[in-house]
Amino acid sequence: MQTDRADDECWRAALRLLDGGSCEWAASRLALCRAAAPARRAPGDAWRERVVRVVERVSAGLVVVCWCDATACRYGDQVWKADIAKRRGRCALSDAPIAAGDAIYRPRPGRPRPVNAAAMMLACEVERVSPG
Known part of the structure; x- marks a missing residue:
């Protein structure tokens, strides 16, 4: 499923940041996750x-x-x-x-x-x- 893959990418990006990894790489991964995430409900x-x-x-x-x-x-x-x-x-x-x-x-x-x-x-x- 698309959302499972996006969640997995977000998790990897977060782990990489915690492990002292590249902020640029994590930022690019998180941007992809946000684009793939379902739209949030309005207030x-x-x-x-x-x-x-x-x-x-x-x-x-x-x-x-x-x-x-x-x-x-x-x-x-x-x-x-x-x-x-x-x-x-x-x-x-x-x-x-x-x-x-x-x-x-x-x-x-x-x-x-x-x-x-x-x-x-x-x-x-x-x-x-x-x-x-």
Whole structure:
């Protein structure tokens, strides 16, 4: 596979640098690796980097969510409350568009303010995946 070969070349270039090898040779190898590497996702695709799971329904308007985002935060048992969206956004569960006025769930405010405080989940998506 092309990416396996590119990864192998990158590894060899890194080892050569660590071993006191030629910086010019390593730089040329790394440039080839970057050219062969798949394009990175744009920041707008960051939703794909996190795992969001509704763990438990506490009441009609509260759910417990497990939120894992390697680039920002991890909450194993974060409480989210039902609300109405005040602005447009994307559903953290499905990436579906959210319009102002949609029924949503959002992290319950607290101190310190949760890193994912601006996140939203469509209420219909929460109902679809809620346990029990």
